Amino acid sequence: MTISRRTALGALALPALTGSARAQATRLRFAHPHPDSDSWSRASRLFAQLVNERSSGALQVQVFGNGALGSDPTTIAAARGGTLDIVLTGNPFFTGLAPKLNVLDLPFLFRDRRHVAAVLDGRIGDQLRQELDGANLRVLGFWDIGFRNITNSRRAIAAPADLRGLKIRTTPNPAHIKAFQLLGANPSPMPFTELFTALETRTVDGQENPTTLILNARFYEVQRHLSLTRHAYTAGILAMSKQRWEALAPAQRDLLQTVANEVTPQQRQMNEDAEAASVTELKAKGMQALEEPDRAAFARIVTEEVRRDFTGRHGTALPDAIDAAGA
Incomplete structure (x- = not known):
């Protein structure tokens, strides 16, 4: 399913978050390793803000940047085990779990960022997302780290x-x-x-x-x-604990995916503009x-x-x- 279709489905589901869903907040912890000045920090805070606002507080995302909750392997393991809700880190750290993801890190593979977007936001990206299903992770999007x-x-x-x-x-x-x-x-x-x-x-x-x-x-x-x-080129993978994902209501899942779809291109642009x-x-x-x-x-x-x-x-x-x- 492409990003545009996921966005449309998510938008249709948003009204279901009102009413009784406001009564009990669901808190989600989001960890990444990059410093506060990096686009990952700015975009993850935007992600949290939009989720919190659009769910009227029913979903509350708390962001822990700069490796506050541990190293790349530690946070991935925590998300897989269900003790961390959302993890964002570089694609290379996921390839031990899903070896086909290693394709994204082949040297001199991508011509430019337009080429990257054509791959990650289309059929190939959808196929690569599925590679992590067996590792108890749900991929919400591919963020930008950039050309090394x-x-x-x-x-x-x-x-x-x-x-x-x-x-x-x-x-x-x-x-x-x-x-x-x-x-x-x-x-x-x-x-x-x-x-x-x-x-x-x-x-x-x-x-x-x-x-x-x-x-x-x-x-x-x-x-x-x-x-x-x-x-x-290196992509960052924004992934959620599959256990936590499946425990959410369908409307909450749709909201998270919709917001991820909106913030992902904004984060990429932030990084490109700063380069x-x-x-x-x-x-x-x-x-x-x-x-x-x-x-x-x-x-x-x-x-x-x-x-x-x-x-x-x-x-x-x-x-x-x-x-x-x-x-």
Whole structure:
């Protein structure tokens, strides 16, 4: 079911929330790992506000950002177990539960954000949502983290050879790990909530994330070099405990999905709008930014090899469909 159809169904169900539903509030806890200045925080607060207002207080969402309720794996596990209601974190942290989601993290897969939206908001996105059903999670939407870039504390990264020997924090996603192995780096997966300290103590030399998150997480305080490699796109998954979802009234479910459908494109736009300005601000904060690294050289090394690993396990249908989407 596409987003537009879900929105229409949700809108029809809203009147059912009035009347006796106001008498007893249902409280939902929503956790994510990003800092308060990030678009995830702004959009999650908007999500909470709209749910609270449109349910006349019958549904009350409380947002816990900045990793307050634990690391990425911890909050996912809590949502799966029913002790946390809503979790938002990066797609790479879900791929151990649903390996086909790894397709979204293949290097140099997406052409631009229009391509991303064509995939995530259409038939392919609906198919990928279903991959987490067996993990006791209900996907409400795909939010934006963005195109990933490399930072480090040692040297400028203009070409793949510059990465050799550097210890780079990655997500636990197999595509990210394999790509940095092929580039000659030493990938070191860890939760986002542990990353600043690891960079500060030089436990790792660098990391890779979108510039908006590099800025909002203040990585410029502990990293000197930024290379705009844009080597992969990362989506965030907004998911709800399936146990909690099924315990709600149908009208409440429809309201949550409707609001998620409205806020998702707004969050993506927030992040896209902030991206260009973030590079300028990172430079002002003292980072040395290499804006035109040899992206083609990076792509030649990683694209086919990492994709071959995925298709060997899951076939070519998903990546081929993504290539064709939005063309």
